[in-house]
Amino acid sequence: MNTKKSQGGKSRCPICQLGIFTELGRPIEDALQNLDAESLNFMAGSTVYETASAATAIYVLMHGYVKLAKTTLIGKSQIIRIVRAGEIFGFDGLVAEYYNHSAAAVGEIDVCRIPVAGLQDLGEHKAEVERLIMVRCIKELQHADERLLELGAKRSPERLASFLVDWCNAASANGWVPLVLSRSEIAQFLGLTIETVSRLFASWKRDGILREQKQSIRVMDWQRLKLLAQSN
Amino acid sequence: MNTKKSQGGKSRCPICQLGIFTELGRPIEDALQNLDAESLNFMAGSTVYETASAATAIYVLMHGYVKLAKTTLIGKSQIIRIVRAGEIFGFDGLVAEYYNHSAAAVGEIDVCRIPVAGLQDLGEHKAEVERLIMVRCIKELQHADERLLELGAKRSPERLASFLVDWCNAASANGWVPLVLSRSEIAQFLGLTIETVSRLFASWKRDGILREQKQSIRVMDWQRLKLLAQSN
DNA sequence: CGCGAAGTTGAACATAGTCAATTTCCGTGG
DNA sequence: CCACGGAAATTGACTATGTTCAACTTCGCG
Incomplete structure (x- = not known):
């Protein structure tokens, strides 16, 4: 049960x-x-x-x-x-x-x-x-x-970026936001694979757009993330 | 006006x-x-x-x-x-x-x-x-x-095939079914490009699954089309 | 500490997109 | 009725995006 x-x-x-x-x-x-x-x-x-x-x-x-x-x-x-x-x-x-x-x-x-x-x-x-x-x-x-x-109508970076923007906005807490979903769940939500999602996260962390620790993320560069959500 | x-x-x-x-x-x-x-x-x-x-x-x-x-x-x-x-x-x-x-x-x-x-x-x-x-x-x-x-969760052939299955079912007329939409509109509906849609049509016509004339299509092999709609 | 699940990373591959050249279709006007 | 012109569709060659497969690492928990 x-x-x-x-x-x-x-x-x-x-x-x-x-x-x-x-x-x-x-x-x-x-x-x-x-x-x-x-x-x-x-x-x-x-x-x-x-x-x-x-x-x-x-x-x-x-x-x-x-x-x-x-x-x-x-x-x-x-x-x-x-x-x-x-x-x-x-x-x-x-x-x-x-x-x-x-x-x-x-x-x-x-x-x-x-x-x-x-x-x-x-x-x-x-x-x-x-x-x-x-x-x-x-x-x-x-x-x-x-x-x-x-x-x-959107490519993988746009999908993930706008998902993250939405997610963080809804959480209203600025700063660290708990990312409740696993990579697999995010992938299933966005119609992508785990690997693609993982690579995008890695790349954005490298570029200083995001940080992640203990299932939480923090957006460091909103401007660039929002830009990614809109075009390429 | x-x-x-x-x-x-x-x-x-x-x-x-x-x-x-x-x-x-x-x-x-x-x-x-x-x-x-x-x-x-x-x-x-x-x-x-x-x-x-x-x-x-x-x-x-x-x-x-x-x-x-x-x-x-x-x-x-x-x-x-x-x-x-x-x-x-x-x-x-x-x-x-x-x-x-x-x-x-x-x-x-x-x-x-x-x-x-x-x-x-x-x-x-x-x-x-x-x-x-x-x-x-x-x-x-x-x-x-x-x-x-x-x-x-679906690839281009599955998307187009299930779209066609739905479209023809809704039209209830078996035999020739008017395909009201242009290639461009079908592509926009399925999240694909005109070219991809066109190629799939061409391929299925070659394989004898479909026929097309004057904006109307006719499914010749329902079994195969439905199969395409489900897997690869 | 060690195990299993989750996540990362790389390399090869495949699917679909892009670009460009034709061809077909269709309405308009001669 | 046919010829023309423009839009839609087809086709090919190339490219790119994202998937697949596989190895490896990290994390969380007993």
Whole structure:
């Protein structure tokens, strides 16, 4: 068993504590408490759901990182999204019978699992929650569009550089930023090989653009990195 | 002026005739008639909206094909989606101030333009329409995920082969299928160059897998094409 | 300390891109 | 109906980017 419920059974899901639904106002927050949402904890590397497993819930990531991935028939896998705390994943649960991708924990995570069946019980508030989900979904779609541009129209240095720029920006901590992903995961995310990623890191470290220590990176020359992200 | 309204001003938009919203039932169909949706006709190659233009409407494609594209700062463009009749595009209108991609007609098209402001006036039906849009959006997201796998984890022959398989399947007409897109557009869609696409076509025609005449293709050997789509 | 996994590095190779020369296609006008 | 002109597509030769394979090093952990 690679998953454990943090406090067993239908524990009160702390959705609101993260502020995802707070914008909807208190009555809805209360209604959400009545869903049988569960707070779950997964240890590093464990699977939240597999491709083609029954899509019965959507998830809100409370803490940590989740990677969503798809695999070709010949076994090459592509990470389609890295989910951050506060984001929703598992949209498939709302329209499809099965998930079309897998979700796995990168490091230890806490998620809130919301059974889709429960959403039906929201009554008058259902519409507002669905609207919020719609908005989130559209944002995901925009993000996916951006990634299609990355994968379809950019070369390896541009892909890695803009990935690093995004990653460090999201981390907001300037200075050292924990790089949660392994070389292999970065490669799978960018549609490259481990070796290519490794060589680019090495080259940029040599050039003084980056430094790395203990799974963390620090950008020394933002200007050059951003330039690499845009052209050659 | 490269666009013209088919019958000037706020013409009755034939949304329902396409059956997109019919699943919602008659009262909602009627309510939709009261939006100031416009039926528009664009000639081949003209632009429905540009990247970064004000996102004030969503569109339903009534007839033809639309290509949605993004461009890198150095001018390489990537087609992120080919929209077919009956599909919604311009989801950005619902959440963002500006479109993050462009939309252009491939051949002549008819679209129904629904101002987002109008959706607010749907009153009690708003929720149901938004739910439908949410469902469509999630399906687009799944489709985008699939394309990320194509671009990130597959080689040129696999990309082109699976594109052709999809294209011909969607056209449902077995036998000759009109290939609406130019080599350049196919290349932009698959993240390849015109030359690579051209060479693959040539090679497959030589091998008797395909035939082509007058902008239409015919798959002669489905088994081999599907095999090409999956592995090497 | 030692083992296994992750990461690095080099050399050879292959895939796809670039550049350039033709050829084909198609609409326009004679 | 044919001829012309321009755009699209094809083809070849060369190049470059990134992959593959393999050896080796580093890191983390028991």
